[in-house]
Amino acid sequence: MHALAVDGLHKSFDGDPAVDDISLTVPQGEFFSLIGPSGCGKTTTLRMLAGLLTPDAGRVMLNGEDVTDRPARERETNTVFQDLVLFPHMTVAENVGYGLARSGVTDPERGQRVDDALALVKLAGFGDRDPADLSGGQRQRVALARALVNDPTVLLLDEPLASLDRTLRDEMQAEFRRIQRDSDTTFLYVTHDQESAMSMSDTVAVMRDGRIVNAGPPRQLYTDPQTQFVASFLGDATLLDGEVTRHAGPDVVVKTDAGPLRADADAASYAVGDTVTVAVRPEAVTLGGGGLTGTVVDIAYKGFYEEAAVDCNGTELVVRRERNTAATPENATSADGGTGVPFRVGETVTLGVDRAILVENERR
Template sequence: MLAGLLTPDSGQVLLNGQDVTDRPARERATNMVFQDLVLFPHMSVAENVGYGLARSGVTEPERGQRVEDALALVNLAGFGDRDPSDLSGGQRQRVALARALVNDPAILLLDEPLASLDRALREDMQAEFRRIQRDSDTTFLYVTHDQESAMSMSDRVAVMRDGRIVNVGPPRQLYTDPQTRFVASFLGDATLLDGDVIRREGPDVVVQTGAGPLRADADAASYAVGDTVTVAVRPEAVTLGGGDLTGTVTDVAYKGFYEEATVDCSGAELVVRRERNTAAPDTAASADGGTDLPFRVGETVELGVSRAVLVRDERR
């Protein structure tokens, strides 16, 4: 709809304050990088990048300079005469990006452009995209199902569900203060617990959950004792030992620089992570042949929760 390829059923599409709802795609100051890139195989890199300029009637001298500038922006200076089939996946991504940016769009639309890359190359390209966005000073609208990419690349994130935006804000805000149950579970790991407000403590409320009482960040004035609510608990907010909760370890997983354990607290499962000191590798072995972890399945442990957040439950 922003590109002009679909017409909205209702409402308006505004670009820089102007209503472009009925404006055809060719008359909008938008460009798109597609998931499959669609580079022209019969054209050189320079011809691919300059195609839109040529169609717009830009003269050859100006077109040549703008193509050179665009290739330099994406670190492909000197690649103009190459064939797209001779490039790596990351290089083809940058050609597609240069082709979109060379027309100086008001907004660049990116449709899962890194989905086909392996993890290492995808992470490299994420850093490249951030640099290119800063250097070009162009607004990027980046659509992805990869939560990690969305969180690491964006200044502002909009989470959509069933065609509607359910939460929007800076990535840190969405992670630490999600507005709904769906957003809390969609962005990172979270244990979601239902419970009743049993009292207020300053600006917060204490919620009696299946795991035990939890103090949750909230505007206490918005909640009354007895209200049924949902709280979200991130793994990093759960500490091992010295807390008010008691449970039994039901599962342990080694994740490299940290271990992760699932703890059953009266039928409610909390996830706790514990970082490892990687300065010296473990030499002891556990009974199942793995490394010697600080958690043991079947062990009874005490847990503390430093922070829980109230979220809206869409089911109620």
């Protein structure tokens, strides 16, 4: 039985469909992320799961029980809101204990559970503070504890990390993952930040225009995205249109403007002459050798690696190269493409593509 099962959820606002036939299942104890660009309907979906919004059609099941018609306060879900919305007139302990008090848990037990929850989020001893006196990261932890302490069937998180700076966000991501494992709670995390979703989740579902376009473990979505939208939303990818020129076994060769590219054909079958779209990830592009030639048009320094945009017959491919920290433009003695020598704009390079990914093009 699934902690959460959603079947055919629909919601329109003034005739515009915001959520259009969403179905998903989340097993108990899983970290599930719903990601997509702003306006894709992910927050609307979350509000329907929380019971804060009534769906036009479809069903929401928690632990096999139909809760579609129950308001938020009668659902075994709790939410960590985007802006946290801690109660400013209550102490940290009163905030965390609020849900328990409403479900009739009285004091020796309530105090104990509040203390345990605060310890779980590493805020033991902060119970008497005012939320206003806490740092941003600490407030995040209080919001998490306030929801988690009620032991919800599903914990819903609505982009709670969006307002944090990068360092704190990375730290909180690791914390969320640890807390999720330690508490063995099912998390449903909504975000537009694909990076954090990929690093935390067991399963990621990518939404676009009110629908889930692709779902699966992060690794699978990254290495084998179904559509060009998923390929470019999860990480960097260059998309190229081309024509299948050879199809032998699992191998497909696609003729593109940049040159011929080899791709793996998955279950779908292709015929020679088909027009297809392939995605090329920067890490699949190697420098030197290979059959493509191009000119460096742009370079970007990224710290431990350097990135160059290479124009191959009008199509820009991105290639990355690790930098030898000892090499600087001043002491570089050769510019033959060897490791450690910086790219130069205008330089001609040869590229190889290990593997392109065949994707559906939803624009067609």
